[in-house]
Amino acid sequence: MADQESQVWPLAPGKLHNRSDYENPTFKAIRRERTNKCFVYVFAGIVLFCIAVLVFALLVFRVKxxxxxxxxVSVKNLKYSSWPPSFNASLSAQMTVKNPNFGDYKFQPSTVSFxxxxxxxxxxxxAKGEAxxxxxGRVSFAVDVRSNRLPEGANNLTSDINSGMLKLTxxxxxxxKVTLWKILNKKKTGKMDCTMTLVLKSKTIKDLVCR
Structure with a gap:
């Protein structure tokens, strides 16, 4: 009887619990997937931002x-003679300066030759101006064109006056300078090349074409 009371019985094993620092593999895989997606989204956002900046720079900072x-061009006064061949005309003209840039264009005084x-x-x-x-931008000016400025014998003035039309250029x-947001100044030059016909009888300019 005493032997039975002194006998030690083994305790039943307690319920096993996971360690607090142990992570379920499924949850770990989900978290890794989310992290990868976040990285992809951030990377894609950076790429799109860089593309937007590049397009903006090409469109805005590319100065033309x-x-x-x-x-x-209109005729204010005209005198001409078939013999000796000569002409003297006062013209009134308007020149335009088209600015294609995202900044103001201020141009200096210039010279137009006929x-x-x-x-x-x-x-x-x-005169100087701004577009x-x-x-x-538009600038008006007057000019006198005279045949006595021509080199002697170097033209077809007689036949042109008899035809009633003079080709002028x-x-x-x-x-x-083009100014972008008052921080960037870029020098730019524009050239003009126009042709026209002076009609002597009607004292008008026709076929004005610029390239």
Whole structure:
């Protein structure tokens, strides 16, 4: 009896519990997947941001030359003679400066020359001005064109006066600066090359084309 009371019985094994620092493999895989997705999203966002900045820089910071044209030319006074062949005309013209940039374009005074047969018959100083962002500036000027400025015997003046039409060319160059947000100044120059026909009888300009 005493032997039975002194006998030690083994205790039943307690319920096993996972360690507090142990993570279920399934949860670990889910967390790793979420981390990878976040990395992909962040990387994609950075790439898209860089592309947007590049496109913005190409569109905004790419400075282009202005487009210079003679928009209109009219005859204020005209005298001509078939013999001896000569002409003397006072013209009124308007020059346009088209600014294609995302910044204002301020241009300096320039000179516009008029030629007949490749020789200069007149020129005029054009005042400085400004063309706002994506706008067109306009400058008016007057010029006298005279045949007595031609080199002797180097033209077809007699036949042209008899035909009643004189082919003239207007050319010039405008230089200035494009200012972007008052922090970036870029020098740009625009060139003008225009042709026109002076009709003697009607005292008008026709076929004005600029390239």
């Amino acid at each position: 030359s202005p487009e210079i044209k003679l928009r209109s 030629l007949y047969g490749g020789s200069k018959v007149g020129s005029s100083k054009v 706002k962002m994506k706008k067109t 207007g050319s010039g160059k405008v230089s200035g």
